[in-house]
Amino acid sequence: MVFIEQNDNVPADVSLELLSRARELADNLGLEVEGVALGYGLQNWLPNLGAYGCDRAYALEDERLAHFSSIPYTKGLVQIIQKHQPRFMLFGATTTGRDVAPRVASTLQCGLTADCTDLQIGDHKFKKRSYQDILLQIRPAFGGNIIATIVSPESRPSLATVREGVMKKKETHSPPTCRVIQESCPWESGDFPTEILEVVRQAKNVDLKTEKVIVSAGMGASSPESLKLVRELADLLGGEVGSSRPVVDGGFLHKEHQVGQTGTTVRPNLYIACGISGQIQHRAGMSEAKRIIAVNSDPEAPIFDIAHYGIVGDVNQVLQRMIKAYKQKL
Amino acid sequence: MSLNMLVLVKQVPDTQNVTGEAMRPDGTVNRDALPAIFNPEDLNALEEALKIKDRLGGVVTAMSMGPPKAADVVKECLYRGADKGILVSDRGFAGSDTLATSYALTCAITRLSGFDLVFCGRQAIDGDTAQVGPQVAEKLGVNQLTCVADILDISRDRIVVKRQIENGYEKLAASLPVLLTVTSEANEPRSANAKRVMGFKRIVCCEDAEGTDCWPCEPIEHIKQWDIQAIAADAERCGFSGSATWVKKIDNVVLTARETKGIENSEPGISGLINELMEEHII
Numbered sequence: 001m002v003f004i005e006q007n008d009n010v011p012a013d014v015s016l017e018l019l020s021r022a023r024e025l026a027d028n029l030g031l032e033v034e035g036v037a038l039g040y041g042l043q044n045w046l047p048n049l050g051a052y053g054c055d056r057a058y059a060l061e062d063e064r065l066a067h068f069s070s071i072p073y074t075k076g077l078v079q080i081i082q083k084h085q086p087r088f089m090l091f092g093a094t095t096t097g098r099d100v101a102p103r104v105a106s107t108l109q110c111g112l113t114a115d116c117t118d119l120q121i122g123d124h125k126f127k128k129r130s131y132q133d134i135l136l137q138i139r140p141a142f143g144g145n146i147i148a149t150i151v152s153p154e155s156r157p158s159l160a161t162v163r164e165g166v167m168k169k170k171e172t173h174s175p176p177t178c179r180v181i182q183e184s185c186p187w188e189s190g191d192f193p194t195e196i197l198e199v200v201r202q203a204k205n206v207d208l209k210t211e212k213v214i215v216s217a218g219m220g221a222s223s224p225e226s227l228k229l230v231r232e233l234a235d236l237l238g239g240e241v242g243s244s245r246p247v248v249d250g251g252f253l254h255k256e257h258q259v260g261q262t263g264t265t266v267r268p269n270l271y272i273a274c275g276i277s278g279q280i281q282h283r284a285g286m287s288e289a290k291r292i293i294a295v296n297s298d299p300e301a302p303i304f305d306i307a308h309y310g311i312v313g314d315v316n317q318v319l320q321r322m323i324k325a326y327k328q329k330l
Numbered sequence: 331m332s333l334n335m336l337v338l339v340k341q342v343p344d345t346q347n348v349t350g351e352a353m354r355p356d357g358t359v360n361r362d363a364l365p366a367i368f369n370p371e372d373l374n375a376l377e378e379a380l381k382i383k384d385r386l387g388g389v390v391t392a393m394s395m396g397p398p399k400a401a402d403v404v405k406e407c408l409y410r411g412a413d414k415g416i417l418v419s420d421r422g423f424a425g426s427d428t429l430a431t432s433y434a435l436t437c438a439i440t441r442l443s444g445f446d447l448v449f450c451g452r453q454a455i456d457g458d459t460a461q462v463g464p465q466v467a468e469k470l471g472v473n474q475l476t477c478v479a480d481i482l483d484i485s486r487d488r489i490v491v492k493r494q495i496e497n498g499y500e501k502l503a504a505s506l507p508v509l510l511t512v513t514s515e516a517n518e519p520r521s522a523n524a525k526r527v528m529g530f531k532r533i534v535c536c537e538d539a540e541g542t543d544c545w546p547c548e549p550i551e552h553i554k555q556w557d558i559q560a561i562a563a564d565a566e567r568c569g570f571s572g573s574a575t576w577v578k579k580i581d582n583v584v585l586t587a588r589e590t591k592g593i594e595n596s597e598p599g600i601s602g603l604i605n606e607l608m609e610e611h612i613i
């Protein structure tokens with residue numbers, strides 16, 4: 001079962017990604033994929049989730065659920081989970097998912113694994129007991145220095161939050177509609193202890209996940225001149241600008257541009273890393289790019305270990321040459 | 331008005347500054363070699379509590395669960411302005427996941443004579459789970475406000491906060507008691523106060539079987555140390571036996587090298603690369 005997160009009645013990308021992954025896991029196990037959504041006006045769009053592999057969606061409608069709030073969402077989710085007893089319960093690792101999932105898991109006294117980057121099905125043996133077809137929850141820990149596989153075979157359900165962008169959203173061509181089942185919950189006035197005074201959400205201007213080409217600036221390309229060249233090359237190639245974390249922390253670029261463990265996970269056709277050393281937390285977000293070009297003045301920089309093409313040199317010079325070469329070919 | 335505030339703090343390995351000594355020759359990290367530090371966002375949580383105390387008065391109690399060495403972070407809280415310190419420590423807590431940890435902390439908190447606000451850091455840098463705060467709130471049966479980037483208003487019975495969300499924020503109001511998880515954006519934590527460091531330098535932990543919250547107010551003589559019995563916890567729900575998630579395996583991230591094609595930094599070299607990418611329809 002997947003928690004379908006919605007903001008203003010638009011399902012979160014990560015929820016659709018999770019449905020797609022859940023579909024694959026369910027097909028292998030002969031299970032069904034269910035969704036659960038809380039909000040107001042869900043009827044209008046829940047049936048469309050069939051396109052992402054959702055067989056059935058449970059809807060809890062109430063005006064007071066239009067925007068996320070910890071206590072009522074916990075109560076609603078716990079009720080649906082207890083009633084329908086899914087084997088696995090997945091949430092996006094968003095500020096919403098990471099707020100409500102622990103509270104739900106604590107109520108159910110079930111295991112919850114945070115911020116997974118992969119989900120698999122497998123077996124586990126422990127003290128003469130063996131468990132078949134359980135959820136293997138894979139996540140980085142210790143600042144990304146280790147990858148842990150976590151299991152919670154005694155929990156029903158096993159709960160996990162999954163990072164946005166690590167699973168692929170797959171739309172089927174002839175989508176079956178998803179059956180929507182209205183549920184109800186005995187709300188009491190005390191179930192809404194938080195007053196939502198204001199919600200401010202800027203429209204996302206940059207969505208790195210969908211870009212085919214990303215030209216990314218690290219600390220070695222954070223001068224105004226370098227950033228101008230990075231932007232110029234990105235525009236020329238019809239792509240977008242990415243960056244390492246210190247470039248964002250330093251205020252040179254907005255957080256939307258950050259690639260890596262605490263930024264966006266990207267899989268473009270081409271990733272050009274300019275003046276990026278290639279620390280583990282940065283690689284976590286870009287190592288699956290189809291082609292990686294590394295530009296760095298230090299021939300020993302770790303980024304060269306994962307690059308398909310390496311250019312040792314000054315970023316500005318290399319960027320200027322790339323821009324010139326590409327323009328000549330147009 | 332005097333608020334009763336509790337801050338939950340954790341000692342963590344410093345995963346953000348993996349230095350040479352902690353790196354094994356095979357490129358993996360030796361976690362035991364990492365220095366132990368105060369979890370960064372827990373310092374932001376402490377700071378928010380201290381700011382409220384400065385403004386409105388109140389009592390700030392710092393609580394940590396961990397091995398005896400975790401007394402260091404409780405001491406640091408006293409240095410910075412906390413009034414009391416509690417260390418929840420027992421071998422029986424080893425192997426706790428967030429479910430078992432939040433259970434033990436809740437048992438310990440229940441031994442205190444009530445609270446108006448509980449502060450936690452948003453997440454700890456060793457596990458990055460951000461789960462213990464909300465799970466303690468659930469077990470205490472109180473409301474929660476997570477990812478708090480600013481406290482906009484506070485009175486005896488109501489708090490207004492700015493909560494960080496993706497691409498924006500929410501302004502939320504809640505009545506007390508409530509549990510908050512605080513992000514690094516909330517403040518710049520103060521440093522230790524020299525006078526308090528002198529005063530608390532030699533403070534030690536003292537086992538306290540009763541597990542009750544009655545100190546002669548100031549000055550406190552020791553950090554209270556509570557074990558499983560002192561917090562009246564069910565040993566089955568603590569440590570590994572109380573944990574629902576188990577680690578199946580740990581893979582050290584070994585950075586494997588890829589075959590890299592060196593491109594000469596010259597106009598012909600780069601022009602050739604652009605050609606290749608265009609021919610393969612990469613660009």
Ligand SMILES: Cc1cc2nc3c(=O)[nH]c(=O)nc-3n(C[C@H](O)[C@H](O)[C@H](O)COP(=O)(O)OP(=O)(O)OC[C@H]3O[C@@H](n4cnc5c(N)ncnc54)[C@H](O)[C@@H]3O)c2cc1C
Nearest residue numbers: 218219220244245260261262263275276277281282297315
């Ligand atoms: C928990 C945690 C999460 C993190 N999450 C992320 C994340 O999501 N994303 C991320 O990127 N980082 C993240 N980091 C930080 C990460 O560890 C690195 O510090 C960061 O990626 C380094 O950025 P950088 O490569 O731009 O800077 P640096 O490491 O300073 O590298 C700069 C590089 O530029 C090169 N250079 C300098 N001048 C020039 C020049 N003129 N021409 C060419 N090359 C030049 C240098 O040789 C060097 O290799 C995280 C860290 C932690 C602990």
